[in-house]
Amino acid sequence: MVEREIIIKNRTGLHTRPAAMIVKAAARFQSDFYIRKDAFEINGKSIIGVMTLAAEQGSTLYLKFEGPDEEQAATAIVELFDRGFDED
Amino acid sequence: MDTVQTSGQELVIKGIAAAPGIAIGPAYLYSKHVPLVETKPITPEDVDSELQRLHAAIARSEKELQKILSFAEQKLGSRDARIFEAQIMILGDEILMGTIDDRIRKELKNSEWIVFDEIGKYKKLMLAASDEYMHERAHDVDDVTNRIIRNIQDQRLYSKLEGEAVVVSETLTPADTVIFSRNMILGYATDLGGVTSHAAIISRALKIPAVVGLRNATKQIHMADSIAIDGYAGVVVVNPREETIEGLRAKALRFRQFEEELVGLADLDAETPDHRKIELSSNIEFPEEVEFARMQGSAGVGLYRTESLLLGRETYPTEDEQFEVYKTVAEGMHPHPVIFRTFDIGGDKLAPDSYHEENPFLGWRGIRVMLDRPELFLDQIRAILRASNRRNVRMMFPMVSKMREVRAAKVLLARAKQELTERGVPFDPKIKIGVMIEVPSAAILAEEIAQEVDFLSIGTNDLIQYLLAVDRDNSSVAALFQHFNPAVLRTIRMIVESGHKRHVWVGMCGEMAGDPVATVLLIGLGLDEFSVNPAILPEIKKIIRSVKYRDAKRIAVKILSYSTEEEIKEFLASTVKNKVPQIPFE
Numbered sequence: 001m002v003e004r005e006i007i008i009k010n011r012t013g014l015h016t017r018p019a020a021m022i023v024k025a026a027a028r029f030q031s032d033f034y035i036r037k038d039a040f041e042i043n044g045k046s047i048i049g050v051m052t053l054a055a056e057q058g059s060t061l062y063l064k065f066e067g068p069d070e071e072q073a074a075t076a077i078v079e080l081f082d083r084g085f086d087e088d
Numbered sequence: 089m090d091t092v093q094t095s096g097q098e099l100v101i102k103g104i105a106a107a108p109g110i111a112i113g114p115a116y117l118y119s120k121h122v123p124l125v126e127t128k129p130i131t132p133e134d135v136d137s138e139l140q141r142l143h144a145a146i147a148r149s150e151k152e153l154q155k156i157l158s159f160a161e162q163k164l165g166s167r168d169a170r171i172f173e174a175q176i177m178i179l180g181d182e183i184l185m186g187t188i189d190d191r192i193r194k195e196l197k198n199s200e201w202i203v204f205d206e207i208g209k210y211k212k213l214m215l216a217a218s219d220e221y222m223h224e225r226a227h228d229v230d231d232v233t234n235r236i237i238r239n240i241q242d243q244r245l246y247s248k249l250e251g252e253a254v255v256v257s258e259t260l261t262p263a264d265t266v267i268f269s270r271n272m273i274l275g276y277a278t279d280l281g282g283v284t285s286h287a288a289i290i291s292r293a294l295k296i297p298a299v300v301g302l303r304n305a306t307k308q309i310h311m312a313d314s315i316a317i318d319g320y321a322g323v324v325v326v327n328p329r330e331e332t333i334e335g336l337r338a339k340a341l342r343f344r345q346f347e348e349e350l351v352g353l354a355d356l357d358a359e360t361p362d363h364r365k366i367e368l369s370s371n372i373e374f375p376e377e378v379e380f381a382r383m384q385g386s387a388g389v390g391l392y393r394t395e396s397l398l399l400g401r402e403t404y405p406t407e408d409e410q411f412e413v414y415k416t417v418a419e420g421m422h423p424h425p426v427i428f429r430t431f432d433i434g435g436d437k438l439a440p441d442s443y444h445e446e447n448p449f450l451g452w453r454g455i456r457v458m459l460d461r462p463e464l465f466l467d468q469i470r471a472i473l474r475a476s477n478r479r480n481v482r483m484m485f486p487m488v489s490k491m492r493e494v495r496a497a498k499v500l501l502a503r504a505k506q507e508l509t510e511r512g513v514p515f516d517p518k519i520k521i522g523v524m525i526e527v528p529s530a531a532i533l534a535e536e537i538a539q540e541v542d543f544l545s546i547g548t549n550d551l552i553q554y555l556l557a558v559d560r561d562n563s564s565v566a567a568l569f570q571h572f573n574p575a576v577l578r579t580i581r582m583i584v585e586s587g588h589k590r591h592v593w594v595g596m597c598g599e600m601a602g603d604p605v606a607t608v609l610l611i612g613l614g615l616d617e618f619s620v621n622p623a624i625l626p627e628i629k630k631i632i633r634s635v636k637y638r639d640a641k642r643i644a645v646k647i648l649s650y651s652t653e654e655e656i657k658e659f660l661a662s663t664v665k666n667k668v669p670q671i672p673f674e
Contacts, residue, residue: 015221016174023177040213046183051174051225052210054217 002074004063010084013057018085019050025076031067033077044077097327101302101309103277104566105322106288108623109297110340111275112316112333115309115326116253118260125237127201135193142192142199145239150179152235155403174225175232178207200237207233254317256309275299275317277324279306281561292621299324301563350626354385358618358629360611364637367617368629369427371597375413378420381622385629388424390545390619391484391597392417394468395431404464410471418475425480427545427597427619428472429524430465432486433457449553454487459496469504476516483519484545489527494540524597526550531579534586544587545619548598552576571600572653572660577609581648584614595619605660607631608667612644634668 008014014022026033026045033044035053037060042049044063055061061081065074130138157172178184184206191202207229214226252272259280276291281300291298297319309315309326316325316336320343325332358368369390370381381389397405397413405413418426434453445451458465472483485497501521508515523530523537526547530537538544548571553560555576558568570576580596587594595617600606602620604627610618611632620628643663650656 016170016177016225020174020177023181043183047174047177047181048184048207048210048229051178052213054214054219054222056219 002065002070004065004074004078006061006063006078006081008055008057008059008061009081011057013059014050014053014055016051018080019047019053021080021085022050022077023047025080026073029065029067029069029073029076031065031070031073033066033073034064036062036064098329098332099308099326101305101324101326103299103302103305103322103324104281105319106281106300107276107291107296107298107319108343109275109295109319110317110336111254111297111319112328112336113252113254113274113314115256115277115311115313115315117306117309117311118255118257119241119306125200125204126198128198130192130196130198132196135196138192138199139189141240142188142203142236145199145236145242146179146185148239148242149232149235150176152239153179171228175228175235178229178232179236200240203236203240204233254315256305256315258306275319277302277305277309277315277317279303280563292623295623301566303563347626350630353626353629353633354383356385356629356633358387358632360632360635360637360640362636362638364611366611366615366632367593367595368625368632369425369595369617369619370622370625371602371619372417372622375416375420377622378417381625382421382424384622384625386421386424386622386625388480389417389421389426390595390617392426392428393432394428395433398431398433404467407467407471407474410468411474414471414475414481418478418481422478422480425482427482427484427522428475429484429486430455430468430472431458434487449550449559455485455493455497456487459493459500462500465497465500466504466507469501470508473504473508473515473519474513476519477514479516481516481519482522482543484522484524484543486524486547487527487550488523488525488537489529491533491536491540494523494537498540522592525583526554526598528555528579531555531583534583535589538587538590538592541592543592543617544583544594545617546580546583546594546596546598546615548576548580548596548600551579551598552600555579570653571598571603571606572656574648574651574653574656577613577648577656580610580615581613581644588614593617602628604628604631604668605657605664608635608640608663609644609647609660611635611637612640612642612647614641631664631668 010018023045034041035044035050037053037055042053044050053061063074063077067073153172153176157176188202188206191206192199195202211226211229214222214229217223252274254275254277255273256277259278260276273296275296276298278300279302281288288298288300297317299317299319299322302324305324313326314328316328316333318325318336318339320339328336358366367387369388370384370386371391371393372378372381372389373393373396378389397410414428432454434448434451434457469483472481475481485494488494498521505515505517520542522541522543522545524547525531525534525544527550531551534544549560552558552569552571556568556573558565560566560569584594593616596610596615597619601610601618602624604624607628608631618628647656647659650659
């Protein structure tokens with residue numbers, strides 16, 4: 001299991017487009033992927049789940065990857081957050 | 089309308105007669121709204137069919153949303169379109185849909201409930217969030233849920249409608265009416281709507297008895313109640329007694345006998361005894377109606393509503409697809425003429441369900457849509473031109489409100505002709521074109537418009553609605569929708585005179601042309617062509633053949649001196665009863 005803690009950088013937070021990008025990226029990997037915010041955890045491969053997180057700029061998320069390609073999955077997803085979902 | 093409780097269980101509900109005929113059978117209640125979703129147990133054997141239904145409903149929902157999305161992108165811009173994109177993604181959410189499937193298998197409950205409950209969890213969380221953005225997303229999630237549930241219920245409905253039934257609903261869209269007509273539908277009864285609503289027009293065309301404007305029939309009639317529809321009198325009887333049923337059957341027979349009396353008329357001209365010939369044509373919606381129109385003795389098709397081609401489709405038909413259908417209609421009527429009305433979309437007709445206008449009847453419809461989408465318009469014009477090769481095709485533009493629109497349409501027509509010439513495709517280079525006069529401004533400008541075209545055709549349904557400021561589908565004011573309003577009659581006279589001044593013929597293709605009470609008056613006003621529902625055509629022909637033009641003109645002058653619709657109607661009804669006593673008026 002791989003865990004990462006990230007802070008939302010992009011201005012508009014996890015709205016529909018970034019949520020779609022996360023789900024699409026996660027789908028490329030076999031590993032399970034969960035996102036936790038506060039006490040609330042959702043499946044990171046579910047668009048409706050990610051949309052429901054309502055994560056704004058500055059909020060902290062805990063990412064959890066579990067499976068044969070968990071390292072690669074973690075790297076790819078964290079990179080998306082770091083790039084701020086190519087917003088601007 | 090009023091309800092009268094008679095002895096026993098029989099209940100008579102009065103509405104508006106929309107399509108003639110008598111229908112007796114079990115009621116099928118049909119609702120477009122998403123009702124309260126209830127949890128219902130299913131058996132393990134039901135699971136597969138339940139999942140099948142759910143998956144079909146999801147696929148259907150996605151198709152609908154794709155259509156709405158492409159429309160939204162063109163019309164609303166990509167920002168607003170994104171909402172639908174998000175909804176499509178939710179439909180494709182494998183985790184969510186997998187959970188729903190699993191829950192149906194494990195909990196053995198109906199799919200509507202599981203969809204409602206599972207997606208509802210997310211909705212609750214979104215509503216609990218503090219920001220407005222998330223609240224809006226909760227609405228999107230709601231839309232998706234409702235769409236899936238509605239589609240699941242449609243799936244159930246279609247499978248249930250195998251037996252014969254009388255459909256009872258709040259309202260019916262043209263698409264509903266068509267879908268139902270493929271099943272064994274005995275008749276329709278609706279809470280809303282008037283005699284000129286599209287559902288009524290289509291019911292008449294399909295010869296399915298219908299009563300509309302029943303106000304709250306859906307609350308008074310229950311699933312599988314025995315009901316009788318009297319499409320002549322505009323009455324629905326719930327739990328009819330034996331005598332009532334016998335009475336209705338006798339009535340149906342009486343009307344059928346009169347219809348038989350009319351059969352011999354098919355081969356005769358619509359000509360007054362003093363030899364004024366009138367072109368009596370049919371309004372049609374589907375190519376399948378051509379045969380019936382001919383059988384009834386039509387001199388042609390005065391209105392072919394081409395937009396029926398778009399019903400139940402996701403995309404616009406190509407030029408070739410349209411040509412195939414148009415050719416069938418033109419060939420089917422040959423050598424009689426067919427007037428193709430170009431797509432009259434918008435208003436209550438075919439706008440995608442996501443596209444809302446505050447005031448659709450004053451909005452984007454008819455030629456306004458087509459001039460904004462010249463590529464679609466050109467496809468259609470070329471398809472019509474190609475069907476005109478045997479010289480019996482005419483083309484007519486709807487919803488014209490200003491000269492510029494007529495000229496713009498003519499420019500596109502010229503371009504389409506040139507393109508076909510370049511392609512070496514044959515067509516009628518002298519194709520006659522006309523304008524539907526259905527907006528008051530077009531009525532006022534009729535003389536100028538007549539200079540640009542070969543004919544005018546009065547569309548009374550919309551003309552009356554715009555002239556009298558009455559929504560014909562609003563049952564609270566539908567009673568004000570009166571074609572015998574003196575203002576309407578004077579406007580018709582003005583249009584006919586304007587056309588004749590410019591030596592173009594003037595026809596009428598609205599519902600009024602098919603009202604037997606109005607026929608004498610319309611002959612007297614000098615109309616050259618009547619285009620009516622083929623079901624009523626023989627009756628109108630009988631009246632034309634019974635009244636001298638000279639007398640009709642005198643009657644028209646007298647009627648135009650009246651200032652109330654009540655006087656006019658009374659005078660006309662007694663005139664027609666005198667001249668053609670056999671007509672079984674209601």
